[in-house]
Amino acid sequence: MRIVTWNVNSLRARQERVEEWLAEVQPDVVLMQETKLADDAFPTLAFESMGYSCAHHGQGQWNGVAILSKVGLDDVVANFAGPGDPDPDARIITATCGGVRVSSVYVPNGRSLDDDHYTYKLWWLGRLQAHLDADTSPDQDVIVGGDYNIAPDDRDVHDPKVLVGATHGSEPERQRLAELEAWGLTDVFRTMHDDDRMFSWWDYRGGDFHQGRGMRIDLLMCSKSVVDRVTWTAIDRNARKGKSPSDHAPVMVDLD
């Protein structure tokens, strides 16, 4: 079973490229972020014609997350489960696909360390823990995949200096990621690429992609029983090339 996560940065602007990539790579489950669509604008028919069932949690204009699956799509939960406030934004959707409890997450960017949006980002990551406690358990097959807007450590950025005094690498953010690991999730890419410096996002500006100035902020966080089934994992940086790419590349994992 092939599972991927991809921040498409507007599905309306990316539909053609997304369909081409899906036809080429043939993932069974797709965790999509930043559709930037309202639910009634989601192109369900186009994906159904490619063999996917679809679940979308959108708000229009910004955010929006989806799950596409060829291996079943059951028990869909939009927004956070369990006690605690709901997210005012459309940033998480959860479903069971092929026996795996998958979530597509778009963690708030944070903007800067003194911004209210950074406080929201830290709240959001804590609220995700409460969601997981209510929705599932670490001894199940669980994948929480998406755009975390966090570089897990200094291997995950072209130059660690860009994280000094900035979001994406601050201690509180990395602490929240460590708490997800303590809950039972593992950044699956690092289990097979110990020293590789590969990125999943490059700013559109300044030729950053061609200069290699990126970060690895899109993660597939997997429970132990999932990690034990992994045969391959990679980031498709080819998807960042060419005409009208998303600023994110897809992250992929294959399970036995």
Next chain:
DNA sequence: ATGGTTGTTGCACAA
């Protein structure tokens, strides 16, 4: 210190 680019919306803001 600023700018660089893209997407959505509307004459900015978010990333």
